[in-house]
Amino acid sequence: MFVRHLSLKDFRSYESADLEFAAGVSTFVGLNGQGKTNVIEAIGYLASLSSHRVAQDAPLVRAGAGQAVVRGAVLRDGREQQIELEINPGRANRARLGKSPVTRPRDILGSLRTVLFAPEDLALVKGDPSERRRFLDDLLVARQPRWAGARADYDKILRQRNALLKHARTAPDRAAALATLPVWDTHLAAVGANLVYARLRLLRDLQPYLELAYDEVSAGQSRARITYKSSLYDELAEQLAAGEVPEVAELEAGFAKSFEQQHRAEVDRGQTLVGPHRDELVLRLGTLPAKGYASHGESWSFALGLRIAAFQLLRHDVGTDPVLVLDDVFAELDAGRRRRLALMVADCEQVLITAAVDDDVPETLAGNHFAVTLGQVRPI
Template sequence: MYLEKLSLTDFRSYAQVDLSLEPGVTVLVGSNGIGKTNLMEAIGYLATLTSHRVSTDAPLLRFGAERAMIRAKLVRGEQSTVLELEINVGRANRGRINRSNPVRARDLLGICQMVLFAPEDLALVKGDPSSRRRFLDELLVSLMPRHAATRSDYDRVLKQRNALLKSARAGKFSTGHEATLDVWDQHMARAGAELLHARLELVDRLQPHLKNAYAQLTDGSKEATAVYRSTLQDSLDDDGGTSRPADSRPADEAAPAEDLRLLSVEQLTDRYIQAFAAARRKELERGISLVGPHRDELELVLGSAPAKGYASHGETWSMCLSLRLASYYVMLDDARTGGSPPILILDDVFAELDVQRRRKLAAIVSGAEQVLVTAAVEDDIPAELTGRRVKVIPGGIDEQENR
């Protein structure tokens, strides 16, 4: 898959801009603050319905505008698809596919396959667990768009359940509320089990690619791994194993830790219901849900130590890049069974890397169907990454220097 045309209206700094692209490598060169990242952000938003820079849609609209439009023409083999996405503040975003009737923005998910590298990716290692959960969920939705509904259902139930727990903490909890909480426990257990099951499968798919990508980018002296830490596992372990089926163990022997990866969605649902019951007193005291995928962690490990707090700056960058490359390789696995190879976007990444890592990254990505790169100066781009150069100027593209 590659992006042939991108058109933006009232998106970020652009009143209107049109960009023609082609397969292979395209480098967009321009001074810092000129709007290169805005172009890449628009592609990323079209693919994921989220921005890698901000958490709300309002900053995506040009100041004073009521809406923003992203239009793109994607080509896959002999087939082309035109996507349109209208971004609104205060009302639902809408999309169109091949100029059809308007659809939910969520219906566009999965059509534009994309992996974006950006300086903000340092948060994948240095940031709090929410950054790593978001990484997993965005990739999950790109691979299987139906999980957008899974995540939405979970967030909705979590919000309702937390509101009920908060009212209990304020002393407004009655026996009637407890029955309502039992109902929300059932809903949250099911939605949480589906999300957890999907995340665990995804981490298993990422694991070998993460290891290989880190080895490709470095001297191979350390191995990169990712370990999913579930609050469900912690809850079951804290419960002393009583929530797991009994066996013939001696009474004084601790129950072995249960491998959540081996459980079905139905089994995980049962475990969550047990965990909610065990945690209820603490949750009522604190007024918040303490168990569930919203509190899980993806622990990144280099060698035998956690990457967060122990990795050097170069190692941190290599780990972040390896996570994105692992995402790319997982998407390629899907492409071999009917999916689409993703567009690769490297937004101002090479300026952050030493010469050796620049060359290694360039060698890895140069074979992709389409690679879009931004840079403030062309000297930041390794010689190995040959291709078209596009000059970005205030408000648009310099067509005379588009070569």
Template structure:
């Protein structure tokens, strides 16, 4: 699978942009803050229905505009398909496939993208929400209908939590709020499906993760991943990873856990059980990565997770390899990991690399280079600027809207 052409209108810092890409490696070169990452973000959004930098859609829309537009022509072997997405600052987004209106949740059926970025370090070092986001975006790519399940769960969770907060403010007891049972039923039905899908995905990722970790680290540190579940008594959101023993169908365990935490939920006005409280536990050498792994081991794990995800999608897809995007990754890695990562991904159908300096990109990925400057795609790069020119404008915080 490759992106042949990308068109943007009012997306981030782009009033308009047209970007032609080819098979194999493609390098987008420009100083930080010019818009390289925004191009990568737009491609990835079509596959994951989310940004790797922000949790809301509003920042994706250019200042002063109400909506942003992303259009991409993808090629699957000899077939092509055009995906279009309207990202609204307020209200629901709209999508079209081949000119026909569809739900945005249909887009991941046609676009598979794995994006590597410096922010990936937060998957292993950050809060549980970072690991849930990684897992759920991969869930959507493997099974696009899970986008609707996750969205319905979020809406149900908000309604249920609002009810609990209202009951807490009014000093009500559980027996005086029978409508909560209705929301419990919805929460259990949707949440159980998410939990089961996440657990199955972790099992499927284990072997690819081990291969990928050794590929980028050059050593086998026994990487492992498993879910810590709130329906088993843990609460990773509050630093409690201790789980009790549980048997039986997930839905039955979920319902029993809700009954057990009912009083606490009323006291705090929060929904304390469900996939929104779970965490993906990552280990190397038998120890949790968070808190025990070295900086190098943390980077190896974050890279291995993305590589494992791309390997899984590659094996399951009938539409060819997923598109790989390496967004400013090489500037963060030592020479050994740069070379190892490049060697692992070089044979994918299409790799899109962003870099402040073209010389940072390892030889196997030095394909056609395109200059990006102030929200403009300027065309093929002839000569890379001196390193000091690019470095002089390298901000400490690269997470701005016009990255």
């Protein structure tokens, strides 16, 4: 799988752009603020409907424009597919596959898969739990796009349940205000149990790839592992932390028991304290948690190992390479890690690299080069 063509209209700093790519390595070289990351951000948005830089769509639209349009031509197994996304801040986005509009933008997920590593990924190791949850859930959707719908359903049910709990906290008749809580408990348990089950299976499958990737990046300095820290009741949480993957029915029953245990605390605080949105991924190097104990170099290696492991998992499961994107990464790595990373990605079908200067990129990753200056991209 690789992106053959990218067209931008009013996306970020680009009033318009039409770019041709090929398989192999393509490097975008330009000083900071010239627009090179905007190009790979657009490709990532086509793949995931989200940006690795911002949470909202408004910054993606060029100042003064009402909407942005991103189009891509993706070649897979000799067949080309056109993907188009219309980004409308404050309104519903629209999407097309080929010449046909799709019902929902998320229906395009899976048409293009990318794995992106950027300086912001250091937050996977050093940042808040939400960073690690997003990594896992984004990989879950990249692997099986149907989980995008389950995530949306869970978020919607969670908002409704939280609104009810918040209202009940100050309601004159608390019992009456909580009359429909068991209904929301049932809905959240059903969707939440499926999400937790999918996460656990994904972690089980990802672990061997992570160990190998970290070993290669760090030259075998330690063993990288991930454990799942659940918000469910203690006994079940211990099983999940040990790597067990219970059936969905057992997890659903665990939600019910946990809701019962946390009932008073949830009502007092006006929020849901149990579920995937409260869970955590604990990254470990050897026996110690990476957060707080890993050096800066080890943290970079762990973050990079997570992305390379995700790439290898998708390569194995999907049967084709996702597009690998390395955004200003080599400048952050020492010479040894640069060299080892270059060797690891040399056989990928398409690698897109951004760099401030050519010298940041190892010579072994020779390929197509583009100069990016003030929102203009030209081959060199």
